């Protein structure tokens with residue numbers, strides 16, 4: 193069946209642009225349809241944390257985001273659990289080296305710019321001012337109906353991925369349900385200019401008062417992001433179709449934080465809610481969902497963009513393998529099997545933070561209790577790992593239990609010594625190809641994997657870790673690992689076949 197392109201991606205936000213690169217690295221052709229003619233330059237997200245930072249590091253993209261300038265201790269500036277500050281720097285010294293990747297304070301607009309540049313470099317076609325207006329699928333293809341600047345047209349592809357945000361047309365047209373919890377509060381947001389003396393009057397951090405919630409944070413050049421929510425205004429009392437105004441924001445700030453701020457020149461005014469919803473399936477035939485199209489939540493703990501990037505890095509190589517024809521049966525369905533539970537867990541954590549941010553004396557008592565628990569290092573470590581997504585593990589399938597504790601988890605960025613010089617695992621992952629590290633003295637793992645060299649890159653190296661070998665999927669998760677002296681190469685071959693198809 194002839195198609196115009198392997199994969200159509202609807203939506204050129206962080207999810208769509210990152211997916212475009214992942215598909216190109218995997219050898220699939222892709223067109224990104226983005227309805228906006230130019231980037232807005234506005235940023236919902238103001239930073240990336242934890243596992244998302246590690247993920248970008250494994251693609252060599254951190255330098256482009258200007259990372260490395262921020263020390264790990266900077267997490268303490270903005271890491272909190274429902275407004276309860278988390279002293280991450282207290283944990284850093286006792287954590288294994290590299291456990292906490294540095295926070296990346298890059299704005300969403302900057303992330304999108306870097307991802308778009310990278311996707312174009314790799315040969316993705318990005319069509320701006322092209323809106324997806326409909327889709328249909330049969331057994332072999334999916335057809336996108338597109339409204340472009342020169343008229344409407346159809347684009348036929350083997351797969352279509354909806355990265356088209358919270359109100360996803362793709363999700364609706366594919367008939368995918370979006371169950372979850374309804375909003376309990378509306379938050380007003382303004383990126384506004386404040387004069388120097390005015391900025392000094394702004395209350396610091398997240399304020400939970402008798403009348404609502406207030407937070408403010410500097411964005412540079414005199415611009416401050418103000419967010420406010422009032423307990424007395426349930427969502428049904430706010431007409432969200434009426435455009436937000438600076439007067440409305442100022443009045444809400446006055447009522448909640450008891451401060452009258454002379455806000456000027458708003459760069460962006462918006463409203464959002466704490467609704468938490470998740471697509472009931474991430475795949476319907478040849479249509480898949482990722483990012484906000486698959487889950488929406490309160491930005492408590494900054495999960496949105498980070499989760500979106502991890503969705504598409506999980507999906508990209510599997511979809512490319514499917515298109516390239518070497519995907520083993522069921523590989524593409526592991527996308528839902530792995531990322532849906534990860535999304536569900538993230539939503540549950542965000543809802544819990546939403547409760548900590550809600551009104552009432554009972555909640556105040558709960559906050560006190562949680563604050564006391566967080567003085568214990570073990571509790572703090574649990575919460576911080578969860579906040580940063582460092583606890584994410586995938587169930588590698590019911591056919592066997594993990595035989596090595598690393599399996600199913602993130603592959604640590606091992607320093608490696610090889611004949612060609614020292615390197616690290618992150619560098620080997622830049623091309624989004626699976627990596628087999630053979631750390632044995634006799635190179636027996638490389639020999640065992642000889643039938644997969646067209647799909648799996650093998651590196652013979654030495655490491656100071658107590659490991660004989662490790663097989664890392666393109667998304668950075670460990671498919672197989674062997675302790676020193678584990679001579680069972682059958683387990684390795686089983687993992688190679690399960691994830692990367694039969695030997696050739």
Ligand SMILES: Cc1cc2nc3c(=O)[nH]c(=O)nc-3n(C[C@H](O)[C@H](O)[C@H](O)COP(=O)(O)OP(=O)(O)OC[C@H]3O[C@@H](n4cnc5c(N)ncnc54)[C@H](O)[C@@H]3O)c2cc1C
Pocket residue numbers: 202203204205206207208225226227228236237238239240300322323324325355356357358360361381464482483484485491494495496497498499500
């Ligand atoms: C106030 C606020 C603060 C936040 N802060 C953080 C934070 O600090 N850290 C964090 O990780 N996350 C944060 N988030 C969440 C984060 O912004 C989102 O999770 C992220 O934008 C999701 O990316 P995405 O690519 O899935 O969707 P989007 O960014 O929504 O991108 C979707 C794209 O699809 C396009 N599109 C939509 N429909 C169509 C169509 N039919 N045809 C073609 N194109 C279409 C849109 O124009 C858009 O460009 C915040 C969110 C809010 C509201």
